[in-house]
Amino acid sequence: MNSKTRAVAILGGNRIPFARSNGAYAKASNQDMLTTALDGLVERYGLAGERVGEVAGGAVLKHARDFNLTRESVLGSKLAPETSAYDVGQACGTGLETTILTANKIALGQIDSAIASGADTTSDAPIALNDKLRAILIEANNAKSNTDRLRALAKVRPGHIVPEIPRNAEPRTGLSMGEHTAIMAREWGVTREEQDELAVASHQNLGAAYDRGFFDDLLNPYLGLERDQNLRADSTVEKLAKLKPVFGGEDGTMTAANSTPLSDGASAVLLGSEDWAEQRGLKVLARFVDAETAAVDYVGKKEGLLMAPAYAVPRMLERNDMKLQDFDLYEIHEAFAAQVLCTLKAWEDPVFCRQRLGLDDALGEIDRSKLNVNGGSLACGHPFAATGGRIVAAAAKALDERGGGRTLISICAAGGQGVVAILER
Amino acid sequence: MPTDRYSQIVNSRIGGLVAGPVGLPQPVELDRFEPGQPVISGEVLLGAAPGARLADPVAHALAGAGATVRTPLTDVVRAAAGNAGLDAAVWNPDAPAEARFKALVFDASGIDDSTQLAALRDFFQPTIRRVERSGRVIVLGTQPELCGDPREATAQRALEGFTRSVGKEVRRGAAAQLLYVAPGAEAGLDATLRFFLSPRSAYVSGQVIRVAAAVADVPEFDWGRPLGGKVALVTGASRGIGAEVARVLARDGAHVVGLDVPPAAEELEDLTGEIGGSALALDITEPDAPQRIADHFANEHEGIDVVVHNAGVTRDKTLGKMDEERWSQLLDINLSSQERIDEQLLERELIRANGRIVSVSSISGIAGNAGQTNYATSKAGVIGMVQSLAPVVAKRGVTVNAVAPGFIETAMTKAMPLATREAGRRMNSMVQGGLPVDVAETIAWLAGPGAASVNGNVVRVCGQSLLGA
Numbered sequence: 013m014n015s016k017t018r019a020v021a022i023l024g025g026n027r028i029p030f031a032r033s034n035g036a037y038a039k040a041s042n043q044d045m046l047t048t049a050l051d052g053l054v055e056r057y058g059l060a061g062e063r064v065g066e067v068a069g070g071a072v073l074k075h076a077r078d079f080n081l082t083r084e085s086v087l088g089s090k091l092a093p094e095t096s097a098y099d100v101g102q103a104c105g106t107g108l109e110t111t112i113l114t115a116n117k118i119a120l121g122q123i124d125s126a127i128a129s130g131a132d133t134t135s136d137a138p139i140a141l142n143d144k145l146r147a148i149l150i151e152a153n154n155a156k157s158n159t160d161r162l163r164a165l166a167k168v169r170p171g172h173i174v175p176e177i178p179r180n181a182e183p184r185t186g187l188s189m190g191e192h193t194a195i196m197a198r199e200w201g202v203t204r205e206e207q208d209e210l211a212v213a214s215h216q217n218l219g220a221a222y223d224r225g226f227f228d229d230l231l232n233p234y235l236g237l238e239r240d241q242n243l244r245a246d247s248t249v250e251k252l253a254k255l256k257p258v259f260g261g262e263d264g265t266m267t268a269a270n271s272t273p274l275s276d277g278a279s280a281v282l283l284g285s286e287d288w289a290e291q292r293g294l295k296v297l298a299r300f301v302d303a304e305t306a307a308v309d310y311v312g313k314k315e316g317l318l319m320a321p322a323y324a325v326p327r328m329l330e331r332n333d334m335k336l337q338d339f340d341l342y343e344i345h346e347a348f349a350a351q352v353l354c355t356l357k358a359w360e361d362p363v364f365c366r367q368r369l370g371l372d373d374a375l376g377e378i379d380r381s382k383l384n385v386n387g388g389s390l391a392c393g394h395p396f397a398a399t400g401g402r403i404v405a406a407a408a409k410a411l412d413e414r415g416g417g418r419t420l421i422s423i424c425a426a427g428g429q430g431v432v433a434i435l436e437r
Numbered sequence: 438m439p440t441d442r443y444s445q446i447v448n449s450r451i452g453g454l455v456a457g458p459v460g461l462p463q464p465v466e467l468d469r470f471e472p473g474q475p476v477i478s479g480e481v482l483l484g485a486a487p488g489a490r491l492a493d494p495v496a497h498a499l500a501g502a503g504a505t506v507r508t509p510l511t512d513v514v515r516a517a518a519g520n521a522g523l524d525a526a527v528w529n530p531d532a533p534a535e536a537r538f539k540a541l542v543f544d545a546s547g548i549d550d551s552t553q554l555a556a557l558r559d560f561f562q563p564t565i566r567r568v569e570r571s572g573r574v575i576v577l578g579t580q581p582e583l584c585g586d587p588r589e590a591t592a593q594r595a596l597e598g599f600t601r602s603v604g605k606e607v608r609r610g611a612a613a614q615l616l617y618v619a620p621g622a623e624a625g626l627d628a629t630l631r632f633f634l635s636p637r638s639a640y641v642s643g644q645v646i647r648v649a650a651a652v653a654d655v656p657e658f659d660w661g662r663p664l665g666g667k668v669a670l671v672t673g674a675s676r677g678i679g680a681e682v683a684r685v686l687a688r689d690g691a692h693v694v695g696l697d698v699p700p701a702a703e704e705l706e707d708l709t710g711e712i713g714g715s716a717l718a719l720d721i722t723e724p725d726a727p728q729r730i731a732d733h734f735a736n737e738h739e740g741i742d743v744v745v746h747n748a749g750v751t752r753d754k755t756l757g758k759m760d761e762e763r764w765s766q767l768l769d770i771n772l773s774s775q776e777r778i779d780e781q782l783l784e785r786e787l788i789r790a791n792g793r794i795v796s797v798s799s800i801s802g803i804a805g806n807a808g809q810t811n812y813a814t815s816k817a818g819v820i821g822m823v824q825s826l827a828p829v830v831a832k833r834g835v836t837v838n839a840v841a842p843g844f845i846e847t848a849m850t851k852a853m854p855l856a857t858r859e860a861g862r863r864m865n866s867m868v869q870g871g872l873p874v875d876v877a878e879t880i881a882w883l884a885g886p887g888a889a890s891v892n893g894n895v896v897r898v899c900g901q902s903l904l905g906a
Binding site: 197198199200201202203204205260261263265357361362363365366367368374 | 508509510515516518519520522523524525526527528529531532533534535536
């Protein structure tokens, strides 16, 4: 076995603008969007007809027929049809997890190049048959004679026609992610104002990044969209203050503006060894340094559902002998403004850091001017599995732009999970 | 059950419908301690003014008590909670949601100038209406007489008016106390804080407690049986408050020697039989009583740990009609005999290290009462005795304190005329009378091994009575 590892380079990325649910991409499937994102990447980095090491991808909301979503997207793309591909699933951490998996293979020398990707649609969502109807149809299908088949089908009742629509809820608690986050916001005393301020910063940063052309080589227009459909660059705290809370009851602090909207989109990131990049004349934007995942017990121990990144980051920091302040940029996925704020408060809090993390002291504050400098999910939208690729590509480019530095990436995921990583240039 | 007929009526559905709109006092049923209960059920909110000195010991005490704690996201209390191993959630008044607290604990020891008293309003204004039924408000500070700087002493003295007013505002059976903790005596806070957080202090409110240097090292003890292995004397133990004191001390692990006059011997033996104690029937005013008591403890127990002077009588008459016997007999029972017993026990060095003397005074001794010149004289004398004896016995590792009951539901108060009785019952922050067990629990706290830092205090058990406040 290979005991040596080698540096892994982030070479670029591509995504389609993210659309609001039932917006511009209402008719597009996951495969349509993922194929488009891949082809944009292929075109930008001259990979047409090439076989890359592998393509990893995934989608959180997926039709049963999309069991091989990534491979099917590859076959529909301009990549060589001999490119192997597989689907990955770790809820909203999927996109970053594809990066981690392929980066590790590159580091081990198993492959020289890879594309990490993801897509999600909440418009073309998989609606499943009612379980009772499904049982009847299976019985009818298994029937040996037409009489038996009719007998089985005769059991169908009007109530069986009601479909199973996927819900954004935790199966073990029955609470939506927003309701879980409202509990966290209450536990950490997060105010409406703080959340609205974070949301406004997200929109303003994203708007400014578009205006200065930051995304020119990070996305390709799709179905008439050139910018993320959710972007409101003219957002102000005053405007947001008018919205009614949507989670946490009447006293709630979470609104449609400081929570991410359901969205559609796809993203892809190109990774390779430094040798592979050099051979192809590709510039190394950043190196992939390390990653960590964590999960919390939000069922029994009642930890906040989206607090896992707060656990993952300190473990990764310790392994790399780094402090929380040793970063030039922070990319913290804004599932909800409250999630980001709870995470930051937890890291500043001696109680959390000692009692829950087992550290001697609090990790401390971060410089908020370094947080999500080119916008975050509140402004872009959050097509679940596509968010990791959006963040990795933009983070690598931002490091390249500033000519060096280090970025911390943190993404929370359903099921009480967190996926985090470090990029360096 | 509520304590009296009126409480039963206004707490019934129909009675409540009438009492509310008409503005009649609405006493709530007070939480009272049951063995096995946690120190406090419900969330404790711990706050502190900048520069607070007591946040660390308070957080440790709360952790030891197994309390569920929340704190504002301020450095001093978060650091204290972290040090104490408390997994405390956060409270932000700007995102209050539906928070409710069983207790509000505020460390005001950092306030060293009157201009900083605003910290009290900042902490309590958004939280005071979130205190649950039978809740607790505890403010901590430094004894003004121990503050070096006049401005600091002024600000710390101001806490008293604040806390007493909170006690009167908070209602629904909630109580408010001010605990002054001397610099260096922080470690001795534990038992006192637990007592005032717990339902044991049900009928104690508006009190100012001074916690100072411990009179002796406190050995490890079992919080569930703090008086395990201790021997206690309770005078006047056959009935009323005395009987309840004997029961509570026995519950806390003590071997109780109950004392009462020979005519009450049968009742006394019933009680001591019930609690596994022993009976000593004698008249404390007899000349040889102190010696016989001392002999009993020397021979049977090789000493004594807790002395509770509870025996007392009333012989009411206005002063112009006060005959010599009423006066002298009462003074002898209520005060002079206590002095003689204490002297004898101390002289023969029978009170062991970490010993306790607790004497029962009365709010009549503080406020005075028409028709009770004799009684009030004796009960004020008890206060004088406690305060003068405290520094003397401290040298032997012994504390002496007094409890001053207000209106307690006993046979004595049942015999009062209706109007006087109702006034006594309602004219306090709890708008009801206390129970003998409320006095007993307070005595048990003062008698406990953890109270080595409480000496020379007079603690009223009066529901914050308007009398003598």
